[in-house]
Each structure stands twice: as C-alpha cells, then as structure tokens.
Amino acid sequence: MTLSPLHHAIGVFDSGVGGLTVLQALRRRLPHRDFVYLGDTARVPYGRKPPEMVIEFATGIADFLCGFGVEGLVVACNTASAVALPALVERAPVPVWGVIDPGVEAATRVTHSGSVGVIGTKGTIGSGAYQRRLEARGLRPWSQACPMLVHVVEEGLAESPEAELLVRQYLSGRPEIDTLILGCTHYPLLRPVIQRAVGESVTLVDSAEVTAETVSANFERPPRVIELGRVTHFVTGDPLAFAHTAAVIGGVDGEIIPLPVAELAGETTRR
Amino acid sequence: MTLSPLHHAIGVFDSGVGGLTVLQALRRRLPHRDFVYLGDTARVPYGRKPPEMVIEFATGIADFLCGFGVEGLVVACNTASAVALPALVERAPVPVWGVIDPGVEAATRVTHSGSVGVIGTKGTIGSGAYQRRLEARGLRPWSQACPMLVHVVEEGLAESPEAELLVRQYLSGRPEIDTLILGCTHYPLLRPVIQRAVGESVTLVDSAEVTAETVSANFERPPRVIELGRVTHFVTGDPLAFAHTAAVIGGVDGEIIPLPVAELAGETTRR
Numbered sequence: 001m002t003l004s005p006l007h008h009a010i011g012v013f014d015s016g017v018g019g020l021t022v023l024q025a026l027r028r029r030l031p032h033r034d035f036v037y038l039g040d041t042a043r044v045p046y047g048r049k050p051p052e053m054v055i056e057f058a059t060g061i062a063d064f065l066c067g068f069g070v071e072g073l074v075v076a077c078n079t080a081s082a083v084a085l086p087a088l089v090e091r092a093p094v095p096v097w098g099v100i101d102p103g104v105e106a107a108t109r110v111t112h113s114g115s116v117g118v119i120g121t122k123g124t125i126g127s128g129a130y131q132r133r134l135e136a137r138g139l140r141p142w143s144q145a146c147p148m149l150v151h152v153v154e155e156g157l158a159e160s161p162e163a164e165l166l167v168r169q170y171l172s173g174r175p176e177i178d179t180l181i182l183g184c185t186h187y188p189l190l191r192p193v194i195q196r197a198v199g200e201s202v203t204l205v206d207s208a209e210v211t212a213e214t215v216s217a218n219f220e221r222p223p224r225v226i227e228l229g230r231v232t233h234f235v236t237g238d239p240l241a242f243a244h245t246a247a248v249i250g251g252v253d254g255e256i257i258p259l260p261v262a263e264l265a266g267e268t269t270r271r
Numbered sequence: 272m273t274l275s276p277l278h279h280a281i282g283v284f285d286s287g288v289g290g291l292t293v294l295q296a297l298r299r300r301l302p303h304r305d306f307v308y309l310g311d312t313a314r315v316p317y318g319r320k321p322p323e324m325v326i327e328f329a330t331g332i333a334d335f336l337c338g339f340g341v342e343g344l345v346v347a348c349n350t351a352s353a354v355a356l357p358a359l360v361e362r363a364p365v366p367v368w369g370v371i372d373p374g375v376e377a378a379t380r381v382t383h384s385g386s387v388g389v390i391g392t393k394g395t396i397g398s399g400a401y402q403r404r405l406e407a408r409g410l411r412p413w414s415q416a417c418p419m420l421v422h423v424v425e426e427g428l429a430e431s432p433e434a435e436l437l438v439r440q441y442l443s444g445r446p447e448i449d450t451l452i453l454g455c456t457h458y459p460l461l462r463p464v465i466q467r468a469v470g471e472s473v474t475l476v477d478s479a480e481v482t483a484e485t486v487s488a489n490f491e492r493p494p495r496v497i498e499l500g501r502v503t504h505f506v507t508g509d510p511l512a513f514a515h516t517a518a519v520i521g522g523v524d525g526e527i528i529p530l531p532v533a534e535l536a537g538e539t540t541r542r
C-alpha cells in the first residue's frame with residue numbers, strides 16, 4: 001500500500017468511526033499535520049472480544065500505520081488502550097498514546113467530590129483499567145459496561161428513542177457522582193443524551209478532547225498554518241457504510257481507502 | 272478447504288448466529304443429513320449494508336458452500352433472502368430456499384383479521400419483500416425496522432433489560448394485528464420478550480420453523496435414523512465469540528472452523 005508522500009503524519013486508529021472524534025480534536029490542534037486513520041470496521045466492535053485478540057488486531061494495525069513513517073501513534077479506542085497499550089509501546093518505533101490516562105487525569109482535575117463514574121464497553125470496564133487508575137489517585141470510581149451503546153452510534157442512532165432508553169437504563173444504577181468519563185470514543189456522539197440523563201451538575205469528560213490535548217502538547221505547532229494537512233482513512237469494512245456513519249459526526253474530510261483485513265499483519269499470521 | 276466426505280449435505284448460511292435457529296429446526300426434521308453452516312460474523316450485520324454488497328457476500332458464500340457438493344442451499348438470513356435470492360437461484364447448481372416465502376405463507380395461513388405485522392432489519396424492511404408478498408395475498412401489512420435487535424442477540428442480551436426496552440419501543444406504534452412475522456433469524460431468540468410485548472393474542476411466525484418445514488418437505492426422510500448427521504460450522508469472525516453467542520440458543524453441536532473472508536470469492540474479486 002503506497003500513498004503520495006506524507007508530511008509529519010500521525011497515525012490514529014479505532015475499531016470503527018468512534019476514533020474520528022479524537023482525529024477531529026487532533027486536527028483542530030495540529031491542522032498542518034497529515035493524519036492516517038484506520039477504522040477496523042470489518043472487526044468492530046472490539047468491546048466484547050478477548051484481550052489477546054484485541055492485542056493481535058492492534059499490533060497488526062500499528063505495524064501497518066508505522067509503515068507510512070508516522071511520527072506518533074494514537075490509539076483512539078478505549079478497549080485497545082485498556083488491553084493493548086503496553087504491547088504497542090514496546091513494539092512501535094514511535095511514541096504511542098492511548099485515551100485512558102488522559103481521561104483519568106482530566107477527571108482527577110475536575111472532580112470535587114471524588115466520586116467519578118466511567119462508562120465503556122465490556123472489554124474496557126472488565127479490564128479495570130480506569131477503575132485501578134482512579135483508585136490509585138484516591139478517587140471512588142463507579143463503573144458500568146454499556147454493550148449496546150457502540151451499536152447505537154455505529155447504526156447512526158445517536159439521537160433516537162433507542163439511544164435515550166438505553167442510556168437511561170445504563171445510568172439508572174449510578175450513585176451520586178459529579179464527574180462521568182465517557183470511556184469509549186463513540187460516546188461523545190451520545191453526549192447530549194448522556195448529559196440529559198445525568199443532569200447539568202455532572203461534568204462529562206470527553207476522552208477525545210483530553211487525549212488530543214495530551215498528544216498535541218508533544219508536537220510543535222507552527223506560528224502560522226499555511227496549508228492544511230491531509231487525512232487518509234483506511235477502512236477494513238465497507239467504505240460507504242463508514243462514510244455514512246461518519247456523517248453523524250460531521251463527515252469525513254479526506255480519502256477513504258478500503259483495506260482487506262488480510263493485509264494487516266495480525267490477520268496474516270493467523271492464516 | 273477440504274473436509275472429510277460429507278453425506279447428503281445441505282448448506283446453510285447467515286450473517287451471524289441467527290441462522291442457527293434455522294439449522295436446528297432443519298436438523299430436527301432431517302437428523303441423518305450432514306450440514307455445512309457458514310456464519311459470516313466478520314461482516315455481520317448485513318441489515319444496513321447496501322443490497323449490491325449483500326449480493327456479493329451471498330454469492331461468494333454460495334459458491335463456497337456449493338464447493339462441498341451440498342444438495343441444497345438454505346439462505347437462513349432475511350436480509351440476504353430479501354435482496355440476493357434471485358441471484359443465488361440463478362447461480363447455484365442446486366435448489367436454493369430463502370426464509371421469506373415460507374414466513375409469508377405461514378402468516379397467510381394463521382391470520383384471521385388479515386392484519387399482519389413484520390419486523391426485521393433495515394435492509395429487509397426497506398426492500399419491501401415481505402410487504403409486497405403480503406399485499407399480493409390480500410393482507411394488510413404493518414412493518415417496522417428494528418436495527419438494534421440483531422445487536423441485542425449477538426451481544427448475548429436476548430433476556431435483558433435492554434431487550435425489553437427496545438422491543439417495546441419498536442412495537443409501540445403497531446396497529447391491531449393478530450399475527451407478527453419474526454422477519455430476522457435472530458428474532459426467535461427474542462421470542463419470550465416479543466410475546467410479552469404483543470400479548471398472547473398475537474401469533475408469532477418463526478421463519479426458522481416454517482422454512483425448515485418447507486425445505487425438509489423436499490428431501491426424503493428415512494424410516495429409521497441409524498446415525499446422526501454431522502455439522503460443520505465455518506465462521507469468518509472469531510470462533511470463540513461465535514460459540515459464546517451461539518450458547519444463547521443451545522450451543523453449537525459440531526466443529527467450528529475459522530474462515531478468512533478473503534477465501535470467499537466475493538472478497539477475492541474485490542481485492
């Protein structure tokens with residue numbers, strides 16, 4: 001797979017469209033850079049898959065993105081960040097950032113009561129990655145796996161009766177919290193629904209924004225931006241379905257290239 | 272891909288685990304036969320994919336299954352039946368059955384009022400395949416796409432608060448009906464929830480059972496069954512996840528073989 005030369009590119013990946021929220025937040029901060037995004041839509045969702053499988057997918061994708069000479073890699077997927085980050089840090093020749101540590105740091109800054117909620121996929125919540133980090137900072141975490149919410153977003157139903165019903169159900173058992181971490185990059189698309197369900201007194205931490213802050217702090221920003229960077233999207237599933245779902249979050253600005261999963265190393269080694 | 276010799280085998284396929292309901296119903300009627308099942312779990316769900324893509328997937332799968340010398344092919348997926356059946360009938364060297372005509376015939380037999388509901392994926396309902404057939408029989412169809420219900424089943428949440436909430440929401444706009452076609456092979460797993468939502472006065476038509484009746488009528492049944500047939504399952508996604516989800520409907524009896532999607536012709540031609 002060859003692309004025309006990239007300019008100080010950063011690689012970003014997610015299991016689907018959710019990571020586009022991180023990509024957009026990054027582009028606002030680093031508009032002059034090129035980005036290569038990979039949405040593994042043929043294998044979405046990662047949330048219920050076994051950790052070793054998610055690690056295999058993530059390392060295959062990291063190898064693929066690093067093949068373009070990216071200068072950094074952003075794991076814009078909470079499930080992959082929760083289970084695969086150590087493997088990726090060890091493997092990749094460039095800095096790697098996940099979305100969990102920035103989210104935990106942001107929650108630590110904004111909470112007053114110390115009672116912090118986190119919602120995510122079964123994989124993310126089951127890994128305990130958020131809960132351990134929050135406890136290590138002396139906070140009291142409440143967590144809830146929300147297996148249907150990724151599907152709500154991927155189906156383009158972020159503003160729908162289905163979304164309202166499911167969000168209220170998942171949040172119905174929460175204790176008194178003053179901060180809620182959206183522990184899945186799909187969830188910022190559900191922000192209005194979630195904010196209505198918890199009320200205005202609860203601060204939502206959007207891992208997309210805080211991760212973009214962390215990552216962009218590591219790259220120089222030129223005083224003036226002469227030319228906007230270019231974004232290339234690879235998708236392992238249907239490009240049309242990707243563009244369709246991505247439209248919910250403002251659409252895709254850049255090329256979309258279909259990529260058979262077999263071209264990702266993890267898949268090849270299994271065959 | 273080679274298997275040890277098959278005995279009067281029948282091929283069955285679905286986008287995921289839903290078609291296992293059809294497979295089980297077939298095995299009860301044709302216990303001596305071998306079956307080859309393909310669950311295209313790497314590309315599930317079909318319901319929101321464009322028709323031409325579903326046709327491509329279905330023809331690739333039909334070619335693969337026919338390669339084992341099956342004596343018949345059952346499209347145990349409503350979306351594929353709705354959009355790809357004519358293409359499959361033309362292409363396959365053996366008889367091909369879908370799930371829609373048997374469901375419509377059964378509904379025609381059981382309705383008294385002529386007011387028949389059908390629920391399915393966006394693809395199935397959007398195709399109008401059920402509605403046209405019901406109207407051609409002088410019945411008054413009411414239809415509702417239920418995009419989240421496949422995900423509920425695939426997540427193993429068929430008996431959950433999520434399932435109750437979603438089913439009641441989707442059925443809330445129905446007129447007075449006396450018959451409801453479960454127009455997706457995943458939905459029989461939601462049968463208890465759906466029956467509670469519509470009440471006992473509404474007859475549910477399970478396309479799995481009526482399709483199995485139609486298919487089995489075309490094959491001879493021996494007077495005594497000496498030896499049970501063998502089932503081989505191919506899955507394009509994760510075999511463990513398939514087995515896990517299949518456990519909801521009584522589990523998988525037979526081998527599960529992972530099959531990279533690239534080995535299905537449709538995918539190969541695209542590369």
